Amino acid sequence: MGGLIVVEGLDGAGKRTLSAGLVEAWRAEGARVATLAFPRYGESIHADLGAEALRGQHGDTASSIEAMALLWALDRRDAADGLRNMLAANDIVLLDRYVASNAAYTAARHHEDAAGPSVDWIQHLEYERFGLPVPDLQVLLRVPVALAAERARNRAQTDAGRERDAYERDGDLQHRTGEVYDGLAQRHWMSQWTVADAETDTQQLAVRISNLLREGEGVTR
Ligand SMILES: Nc1ncnc2c1ncn2[C@@H]1O[C@H](COP(=O)(O)OP(=O)(O)OP(=O)(O)O)[C@@H](O)[C@H]1O
Numbered sequence: 001m002g003g004l005i006v007v008e009g010l011d012g013a014g015k016r017t018l019s020a021g022l023v024e025a026w027r028a029e030g031a032r033v034a035t036l037a038f039p040r041y042g043e044s045i046h047a048d049l050g051a052e053a054l055r056g057q058h059g060d061t062a063s064s065i066e067a068m069a070l071l072w073a074l075d076r077r078d079a080a081d082g083l084r085n086m087l088a089a090n091d092i093v094l095l096d097r098y099v100a101s102n103a104a105y106t107a108a109r110h111h112e113d114a115a116g117p118s119v120d121w122i123q124h125l126e127y128e129r130f131g132l133p134v135p136d137l138q139v140l141l142r143v144p145v146a147l148a149a150e151r152a153r154n155r156a157q158t159d160a161g162r163e164r165d166a167y168e169r170d171g172d173l174q175h176r177t178g179e180v181y182d183g184l185a186q187r188h189w190m191s192q193w194t195v196a197d198a199e200t201d202t203q204q205l206a207v208r209i210s211n212l213l214r215e216g217e218g219v220t221r
């Protein structure tokens with residue numbers, strides 16, 4: 001059974017870039033690595049509806065905090081069997097965003113912190129009711145809100161299909177989401193967390209994660 005690693009952070013933080021570097025580093029060491037990004041755009045109707053809502057479609061869907069959270073959660077529920085198969089066939093499964101994204105953004109939209117009712121609701125919905133696999137380790141890519149926003153803006157200018165959505169345009173939401181992520185990491189919500197930043201060397205982080213996984217072996221998922 002492989003280790004389930006999750007990379008979390010703000011929009012534009014660099015999660016996708018970091019995830020690709022980690023996968024490359026582990027594969028170079030001979031590890032069997034599978035990777036998946038949530039939301040699963042183009043594969044999940046729930047993910048696509050969520051993205052469309054954040055770009056102004058589907059009436060008032062985006063204004064409902066819980067409706068949005070349910071769409072992202074249903075995407076993951078549909079992916080759960082595939083995820084379990086990936087864990088059975090690999091040494092490491094790396095996810096770019098997972099349940100903690102829903103906890104962080106939902107709590108931030110409600111102006112709650114990491115100990116608030118939204119985080120408990122997401123935990124109950126996704127881990128207890130939907131039975132999603134619990135990560136072995138969650139990595140918070142903690143970059144300044146302004147840097148993440150700048151990267152998201154630059155990406156929107158260079159990538160025609162990547163214009164900023166409603167959450168990415170909302171600087172206050174990004175700020176609050178960063179605070180909830182900090183709280184989740186400090187509380188080691190659902191698993192151990194480790195923090196990386198814009199200066200973190202990807203190779204060294206890959207080694208750190210492998211060591212943490214090894215130290216955590218024997219802990220049942
Ligand atoms: N370490 C880095 N240095 C410079 N630019 C970076 C770095 N990491 C990512 N970027 C750039 O920042 C932009 C956002 O990066 P990326 O797509 O990896 O972020 P993300 O956290 O996955 O974003 P989102 O959650 O919004 O999809 C991209 O244009 C990427 O090329």
Ligand SMILES: Cc1cn([C@H]2C[C@H](O)[C@@H](COP(=O)(O)O)O2)c(=O)[nH]c1=O
Pocket residue numbers: 011038039069072073097098099101102103105106167168
């Ligand atoms: C998976 C997931 C995502 N979100 C938020 C985070 C982003 O602002 C948007 C879309 O995600 P992307 O990575 O920018 O494509 O939705 C969320 O609130 N809950 C989730 O579970």
